[in-house]
Amino acid sequence: MRTLGLLxxxxxxxxxxxYRELNRLVRERLGGxxxxxxxxxxxxxxGIAELQAQGRWDETGRILADGARRLQDAGARAILLCTNTMHLNAPAIAAAIEVPFLHIGDATAAALKARGVKRPLLLATRFTMEQAFYRDRLAAAGLDCLIPGEADRGRLHAIIYDELCxxxxxxxxxxxxxxxVARARAEGADGVILGCTEVGMLLAHDDLDVPAVDTSLVHCEAAVDFALG
Incomplete structure (x- = not known):
């Protein structure tokens, strides 16, 4: 089994x-x-949230790249960044290490396509919904993401930071x-991305009448595929 490094x-x-899901998946696959x-x-x-609010993304990138190097030096065979928003710093992290960086966007895109989704609604932090780093990666995989309106984006961001986190x-x-979700469905959304690693605490597949991808869970599945592959 390959060692995974979690940021x-x-x-x-x-x-x-x-932590819970990675261990559950390994136990299910290997037993005992x-x-x-x-x-x-x-x-x-x-400290990270303060830098986010100030738009000081170069500094968050340096912090996370340093953490990734520490994990690699400790023996990690791949790096898993346990957050969607901070994948804005994915290039800086990947450039700082020699081991693979397992991108949450790639796992999400693969899961959406497997479910036949083409126009998913992205529910996430303001940073993830409004900046291009995440939506562009999904677009490169052929997915046309919708995002909530301005007022809803602000409300969802507050729910994430003030409640779920x-x-x-x-x-x-x-x-x-x-x-x-209902408003997006009326605009043609055919799926939902639970695109902040905390949003899966709020919504579950059974709450929705369209396919939903919990990014944390599919990221864990991809990581276990790597670890056991």
Missing amino acids: GGMSAESTAIY LHSADLLLWSVDFA QGVVSPASKARALEM
């Missing part, structure tokens, strides 16, 4: 999901007492997110 803490809530061979470098998210799951916020 986490953004947020701690979603990194816990990664098997679990994933993991290394974790977890940052203090408060702090472990709060609100029925009112879930209802608001489902309203966003």
